[in-house]
Amino acid sequence: MGKKVRKESETPCKETFEPLPVEGKNPATVVLLLSSPEEDILVKACEAIHTFAEKGDENKVSLLGLGALEPLCQLISHDNKLVRRSALMALGIMTANSESDNIGNQCRLAFSVIWWRTMQPNVVVHEFATLCLASLSVDFVCKVQIFDSKGLPTLIQLLCSPDPDVKKNSLETIFNMVQDYQSRQAVHELGGIPQLLELLNSEFPVIQHLALRTLQNVTTDKDTRNTFREEQGFEKLMDILSNADFSDLHIEALQVVANCLNDSESFQLIHQGGGLTRLTEFIITPNITEIQSCAVKCIARVAQSAENRKLLHEQNVEKVLVELLSVSDVSVKTASCQAVSKMSFHLACKDCFRDLGGIPEIVQLLNNEMTDNLRTFLFILVQQLYGNCAGTVANSAATLGNMAGQGVIRCSILLHGAMQALVEPLKSTNVQVLVNTTQCLAMLACDTEARAELQTAGGLQPLVNLLRSYHKEVLHNACLAINVCASDEPTAVEMCRFGAVELLHEINQSVKRRSSVSKLAMTSLLNSNLSVKYSLTGHLSSTDIIRDGFYDAGKVSVCQRILTLEELSEQPVNQQRPIIFVNTSRKITTYFPAYFSDTDSDFGLITPLLDRKKKQKDETQPESPTEKQWKMMDDVSLPLLVKEVKESILPLSEEREQYAALARLVSEAMGGAVEMEKLHEFPWVLHLSELKFQLQSNVVPIGLIRRGIYRHRALLFKCLVDCIGLSCTLVRGEYNRAWNEVLLFTGNPSSNGRSSLPCRYIVDLLHQPGSLLKANTPAAVQYQTI
Template sequence: MVKKGKKESETPSKETFEPLSFEGKTPATVVLLLSSPEEDILIKACETVHAFAERGDENKVSLLGLGALEPLCQLITHNNRLVKRNAFMALGIMSTHGVSETYVTFVQEFGTLCLASLSVDFVCKTQIFDNNGLPPVIQLLSSPDPDVKKNSLEIIFNLVQDNPSRLAIHELGVIPPLLELLKSDFPVIQHLALKTLQNVTTVKDTRNTFREEQGFDRLMGIVNNKVFDLHDLHAEALQVVANCLNDSECLEFIYKGGGLTQLMEFLLTPSKPEIQANTVKCIARVAQSPENRKLLHEQNVENILVELLSVADDGVKTVTCEAVATMSSHLPSKDIFRDLKSIPSVVRLLRSESLMVREAATKALSDLTHNNWLNAFAVYEAGGHEHLLQQLSECCPSTVASAAATLANMAEQDEIRCSILSHGAMHALVEPLKSTNTQVVVNTTLCLAALACDTASRAEVGGLRTLVDLLHSNHKDVLHNACLAVNICASDEPTTVEMCKFGALEMLKEINQSVNRRNRFSELAMTSLLKSNLPVKYSLTGCLSSTDLIMDGFYDAGKRVLSLEELSGQSVDERRAIIVINTATEYEPQTQNFKLKKEEDKQKDEDQPHSPTEKRWKMMNDVSLQVLVKEAKESILPLNDEREQYVALARLVSKAMGGGVELEKLHEFQWNLHLSELKFQLQSNVVPIGMISRGIFCHRALLFKCLADCIGLSCTLVRGEYNRAWNEVLLFSPAGSSAQPSCYIVDLMHSPGSMLRVNTPAAVQYQTI
């Protein structure tokens, strides 16, 4: 029993009182209930006070005497909406009491406090402004009561967050009382006054009034601590100063009055790091416009910024680098920074443990090296390129973008570019190319284009698939730079082949057909890709110009865009034969390149076993074509007249391909059966052109182009429909009647050696069925 009793005594009771009903018969009791912790009682008490105050001014005076104002003012910020509403209603009815010398201050205090609380809400702010609430509130800034001043300042500060109030406030004479409040003994009032000035001085008319009221002088008094010890107000004061300096008229006024010199001197005055940082931020903001940068340059701001780069505080270093970046838009400043040896200091900041410092330093180097090769070389001498390559793997997109931009600026010089490449730059650019940040991709593609200037560097390019995929982008700068990079990389055939595999040609063709997406580099990229891959160019465009020289390994596959190795691996079918050019000795394919096969490699291939099912294809040695090339060189090159050379070459081609065929008997010329027999004989769809002894238009035109290129004659190769193809050459008229050459089509089929002037009936008949 004892234990049980003990256990029961240790268990706390969960019983609660039943709700009690209170009837307050005196105002004093109800006023006391305004301090109750229970919301139900507070709701009833506020409601009762409101009802009591409504009965007359005597009751209002009685409530004021009982101290109802203080608890009611506290309740207007209560979490319960009913409590808050009833408290506002009670205060509102009490404020209608006639002006009394005794209670006027109390009325103003709780009235402004109510408005300060309401002015946080957007709808209430609008209602206060629309009902001309600003003028009386501005008048109360001169009240002798500090609480009234503070509440009035809060109302104004909240209202000027919105543009209509901000635009209208200067006409109501708010600047003089705000400046006067800077002398207040209460820091909270000083801070509110400065924050309000920050907002209103963003408007030009208000800045003019601020200037006329000598507001800048008062602010500089705070900044220089000439009047008060106001270190804690420097941040807000400097923000207002920045607004003034950002205006050209105000800046000129301040400059003439020596204010800018004072600010420069203050920068070098020993002070807290946060104050120095705020001052530099002020300078950086001023430097946003070209005119202001010129004035700052005249004040030797570069010298001050260089000194601040050595400050220990990371915050000061960060904002100083940002100011250096901004001032670098002024060309003379770029040279000053270099002459002051600031670039090595900025490069050292790339090793900082602070991410913000590294980000700002990288941006500064990007702006310093833009269109300035001397600064780029200074970064290189300081070893900056090595650290910048490391920045490419940073998690901060801004840092990566600036690093890529700086490397692109530096890569314009061969010595620096080679050094950048030697540190693995091409590999380092792969991940940034995949970034989802637009600026990172823009700068990385530009950097890639700047670095891929020779065959060795292009061979190291990684992420070609990613680069080609960027051609899908609808962002103008991304697409522009991606096309530029593709154009640069397309200078080498292996890289070209790789990009073509990823669909670069198809994408560029689509881009160039679009009015909105086409750009100057998309057309160049398309041209470069095709120039480096003539079989694909001929397949897609059906035309080779006189400068497109057919080399060994060229093939005509019609309109199929596949590599020769892929085509050779297909089973023999009924489709047209793939005609291949090979004038040299034994070759083996490397995608679409063919190199001379060495004897030791040949022996190695013969010794190496292969699977019976593996089909290894090698390019055949085309002896017949070699003979034709030799004959063309020996019989045609000695001819002095260019027209005679073309005629002789046409007859040589016609003879090799079965001779001339009359137009009426063309259907009897069994060239198709001959090609089928060759395919069956070779067990391949790929046929060397020298083996063709009965060729039609397309075969003869290809052979003519091949032999012409071999002996240095100029001609085009154009493919038409239904196996038609022809060669165009430029020749002067036999009679010499024109100083300009005319374009002729070479007849290789009907009357070999005849020159058909373009667009004549004979030429059109030769080109069409």
């Protein structure tokens, strides 16, 4: 008899694993997870790669060596929108600010897929796709690919996008491209100059700066300067230069002016509008040396013409230039020498320089030497911030702030402990110390680590306290620094806890104290703290993505400080409406002062063990460090609901059906459809009271709510939409009303391949779940109001 062979099982096992938490510390393991068939794992892997690559080029090179780029490029075409978005984010950071040639060469391979994604009619996709393009466009080959792919017309169109991030990324890509002559010409021929001028009115300084820098490049072409003049570009520049609130834009504006001064027609236009007088004012203003330097360069540009030199001589410019030869700033000295050189072609100017003693000053400059021990110099400057002399502290902060404009120098300054050293100067009563310190802080707090260091050092509270200042420049710089620090959610939340929102609201209500920077600081704070934003404004846009820890504390007055989730959880149970919060984490951890373990099968609740709570209060039982630390309560139901949504909603092919199906699922999770006439019979108030009693807390996880109305269903719908990569708004109305608004394209694409304009719909989650009510119709208005 032959040897028996064991027969292999022909049918695979139908059993599945319970959800398995995955932790990976090795980058190679995470890269392998990019090939997983499970969408949750793909999202987490992309997010981990994004975080790892964000730490520096060394990590990016390591990821490239592990083969991360190819699967990421494949994932941005994935069927799951959340996977696509996460992959685009990871790819964006992989390409961002990469100094390694290896990174640039390999990332060119991703261009065609990224560019295809840029063409899709989706704002969220536009944001991350244009972020990738902004990074790739630094590379010459990618610039050629974008130009050959007819990319400039699309990028110019995206400058009108309602999303500021899309505007910023598109503008940055255009800025990188206009370094080349053919792109500069194309921007002018495609009508990009009016769009760039319009962006000067943006409420975001980064967009204004990029627009001016792009204009600086394109206005080197004569035809572009003519168009710039016809579009009243000079008038807009003069408006900026005449406004002290826009002092941060003056340098770039002057550089654009310097280009335009090459034309006699442009110079005459500026001269007639008082521009020459304004330039002279900038030269004699000693506060900002960079502005002085740019203004002097403009004078040197004007002085290239004999006729212009005569006009400058009549303005007594020679006297000012001779005085600038003895200032301490090297850039001002250099620019002044160039201007003297140009002006000296005029005989009367040459005699004037001689009579004013300009020649000995120029000879003296030949003997000056620059120090080469920069590191020691920076260390000394940082140490002087701890000094008692107000003048020394102010000058050191000003010097560090000016030097921090260079990325390498800024890193060196931070390594010497500058953030911690700035904390005490922020408490000073000397105005000049405060002005220079806040300006230095705004320049240094440009990355996450620096902001975290400032928070750890206790610098956020004294910074927020400066919002009480009535000194215009101190207040302006404090708002600027807060705007920079608010880029991170932890620092934004901490500043809100110190009362930054209330103080900024008071400032913005004052005619004398408010400014564009104070409004921008408020916007940045709210955008990084969505819980506070929703309580104050009652509105979250489609780009405001709800994360774990978001909570709805109800409508709150701006004059009232909004308590944190931790503070709200520590309050005794009261008769007010519960605070609803979101937590999709699947970790088995315990939150809140009460200890929880038993699960109620009817409500999916976690009930408190009173005996343990009593034991916790026993003084004979010392608390462990983990018991003292506050944590957020688990939500055992919401992660399961998210999983169900991903499995049942994402496979649907059309967005309209996805929204409708999700609405029905939300309705079913919160008690089903309720007729409008019988809404008063729906026992949602009793149900929420029972939840608060069983949890012994005013704060209730949204996944545990089984009887919810407008407010609760709208929040759950927004949460689930954000989890699966769709988009919707969340709007609070009166009397417990809240609703979601979605955008949908209607009709068939036109002959040119473009879809019709999108229409706004209100999602019915309560009466006829799944119905999409066209905005402003009677049915929609009835759903939104009583």
